[in-house]
Amino acid sequence: MLSRSQYYLLAAIAVAFGASWFSRSYNPYFLDIAVTCGINITLAVSLNLINGYTGQFSLGHAGFMAIGAYSAATVTTIFGDKLLPLVGGQTWILFPLALYAGGLVASLAGLLVGVPSLRLRGDYLAIVTLGFGEIIRVLLQNINAVGGARGMINIPEYTNLFWTFGLAAITVYTVWALVNSTYGRGFIAVNDDEVAAEAMGINTTRYKITAFVVGAFFAGLAGGIYAHFKQYIAPQGFGFDKSIEIVVMVILGGMGNTVGVIIAAVLLTVLTESLRKFGDYRMILYSLLIIVLMITRPQGLFTWTAKRKTA
Amino acid sequence: MLEIKELAVSYGAITALHGVSLSVKPGSIVTLIGGNGAGKTTTLRTVSGLLKPQAGEILYNGKSLVGLKPHRVVELGLSHVPEGRMVFANLTVHENLMMGAYLQRDKNLIRASFESVFATFPRLQEREQQVAGTLSGGEQQMLAIGRALMSRPKFLMMDEPSLGIAPLLVKTIFEKIVEINRTQGITILLVEQNANLALEISHFGYVLETGKIILSDNSAALRQNPQVKSAYLGGG
Numbered sequence A: 001m002l003s004r005s006q007y008y009l010l011a012a013i014a015v016a017f018g019a020s021w022f023s024r025s026y027n028p029y030f031l032d033i034a035v036t037c038g039i040n041i042t043l044a045v046s047l048n049l050i051n052g053y054t055g056q057f058s059l060g061h062a063g064f065m066a067i068g069a070y071s072a073a074t075v076t077t078i079f080g081d082k083l084l085p086l087v088g089g090q091t092w093i094l095f096p097l098a099l100y101a102g103g104l105v106a107s108l109a110g111l112l113v114g115v116p117s118l119r120l121r122g123d124y125l126a127i128v129t130l131g132f133g134e135i136i137r138v139l140l141q142n143i144n145a146v147g148g149a150r151g152m153i154n155i156p157e158y159t160n161l162f163w164t165f166g167l168a169a170i171t172v173y174t175v176w177a178l179v180n181s182t183y184g185r186g187f188i189a190v191n192d193d194e195v196a197a198e199a200m201g202i203n204t205t206r207y208k209i210t211a212f213v214v215g216a217f218f219a220g221l222a223g224g225i226y227a228h229f230k231q232y233i234a235p236q237g238f239g240f241d242k243s244i245e246i247v248v249m250v251i252l253g254g255m256g257n258t259v260g261v262i263i264a265a266v267l268l269t270v271l272t273e274s275l276r277k278f279g280d281y282r283m284i285l286y287s288l289l290i291i292v293l294m295i296t297r298p299q300g301l302f303t304w305t306a307k308r309k310t311a
Numbered sequence B: 001m002l003e004i005k006e007l008a009v010s011y012g013a014i015t016a017l018h019g020v021s022l023s024v025k026p027g028s029i030v031t032l033i034g035g036n037g038a039g040k041t042t043t044l045r046t047v048s049g050l051l052k053p054q055a056g057e058i059l060y061n062g063k064s065l066v067g068l069k070p071h072r073v074v075e076l077g078l079s080h081v082p083e084g085r086m087v088f089a090n091l092t093v094h095e096n097l098m099m100g101a102y103l104q105r106d107k108n109l110i111r112a113s114f115e116s117v118f119a120t121f122p123r124l125q126e127r128e129q130q131v132a133g134t135l136s137g138g139e140q141q142m143l144a145i146g147r148a149l150m151s152r153p154k155f156l157m158m159d160e161p162s163l164g165i166a167p168l169l170v171k172t173i174f175e176k177i178v179e180i181n182r183t184q185g186i187t188i189l190l191v192e193q194n195a196n197l198a199l200e201i202s203h204f205g206y207v208l209e210t211g212k213i214i215l216s217d218n219s220a221a222l223r224q225n226p227q228v229k230s231a232y233l234g235g236g
Helices: A004-021 A028-053 A061-078 A080-086 A091-117 A122-141 A161-179 A185-192 A194-199 A204-230 A240-253 A258-274 A276-296 B040-048 B070-075 B093-100 B107-120 B122-126 B137-149 B167-184 B195-201 B219-224 B226-232
Strands: B002-011 B014-024 B029-033 B055-060 B078-081 B155-159 B187-192 B204-209 B212-218
Touching: A004 A161, A028 A061, A028 A161, A028 A185, A028 A204, A028 A240, A028 A258, A061 A080, A061 A091, A061 A122, A061 A204, A061 A240, A080 A091, A091 A122, A091 A161, A091 A204, A122 A240, A161 A185, A161 A204, A161 A258, A185 A194, A185 A204, A185 B093, A194 A204, A194 B070, A194 B078, A240 A258, A240 A276, A258 A276, B002 B040, B014 B029, B014 B040, B014 B055, B014 B204, B014 B212, B029 B040, B029 B167, B029 B195, B040 B070, B040 B078, B040 B155, B040 B187, B070 B078, B078 B137, B093 B107, B093 B137, B107 B122, B107 B137, B107 B167, B122 B137, B137 B155, B137 B167, B167 B187, B167 B195, B187 B195, B195 B219, B195 B226, B204 B219, B212 B219, B219 B226
Parallel strands: B029 B187, B029 B204, B078 B155, B155 B187
Antiparallel strands: B002 B014, B002 B055, B204 B212
């Protein structure tokens, strides 16, 4: 028997498939925004597992996304000619495998960042993850095989609405199911009180690493979707401001509130589009938004129940 | 049951414990009293594995606890009720208790633990689905103790259970501590600022001052000790 949430997951994937079927008749501009929304939902919900539920402040999510994007694009673009015949020339088999590879490499990076970061809390962790994101960006800039600073071109356009929202649905479901399981309550316990969690025999180290690995995995998948959507990726597209953008979605939606974070991801994506005419001033508007929000609604825009720390 | 020998702990350059030695006999309630900053909490946290000692030995049934990770210590049957209650504010009462049984895999044992905790603290059963952050101070303390009991400990360490709780509830909580000790046979190491109450319910007491044990005796004798009376019991 499937649980209710599993029905929701299947329904979401079916809707994504259905919507994708007719995507040729959609306005390309609308399609562009819709796919961006889906990617941002995946990014924000996966970051919410690290930042919101587990309470580890990560500023390096764009780094994980970059790793996934470059890995997946390397599989399809550089090795595509060799690999495609192996799967009978079917791109719908190659693409998810490439995405999966990107997710795995990203989660490995999540493990690498997670382990040394465990000794660090709060601000210090934020700085380390920020440094990680920048290292990834600079590294990619200097690897000529993937285009260096010029970026990687001619990536096949495999992304469509189905893959984008299918992934978003799986991400939402996984994070939701994980956090709402008995095992997953440990994430919230680590966030609520690390010392008490440790004193209860909860292996806080394992939870923090799990959060980083799972979060990074989905960010990597989102990166792969992004690469095969834009068909061109460059290191500067995965900079600090991209990480901040995702953090803003989580804060705006409410830390540890999956539904709120989904709404915020969609809202901010659409907002970004409507703010296009302000160009570079966009980041100023973002910053202002966070300041106003932190003063007026510290629990997040879409959190109504009083679920704040009491002490 | 628990033997602490010449334990020394420091936070960076500041030494919190200068060679503390104490022992707890099975089935007893032992209390550690002393003023602010005496090192009471540090002692408990070191036993739990939350802090690493610079020197000294901690033996639990002859086995050294030094260098063990906190979850290994819990596995051995030691449970810690941390200071300031520290319940998981965003989880419900039920989920908090589940966290206490975190290392327990046997579902029947978990159910039995729930029943036993609810028998001790009926109030927790009434509030089972309530978010812990919305409980009163006394209820949160009950939850913290209940959560520690969920791991089925043989040895329970309690850090200032009277802190910030209404006086009427303090009495109830101390009665429960005695009940847990008597009916479940759990050995208790109690850290308390309320020396009067702590010495009333305990069998043996240690007085800690600036990281050193300065006195130890039967609790009844300590209550009569003029030094303890003037410093901790508010008497002349």
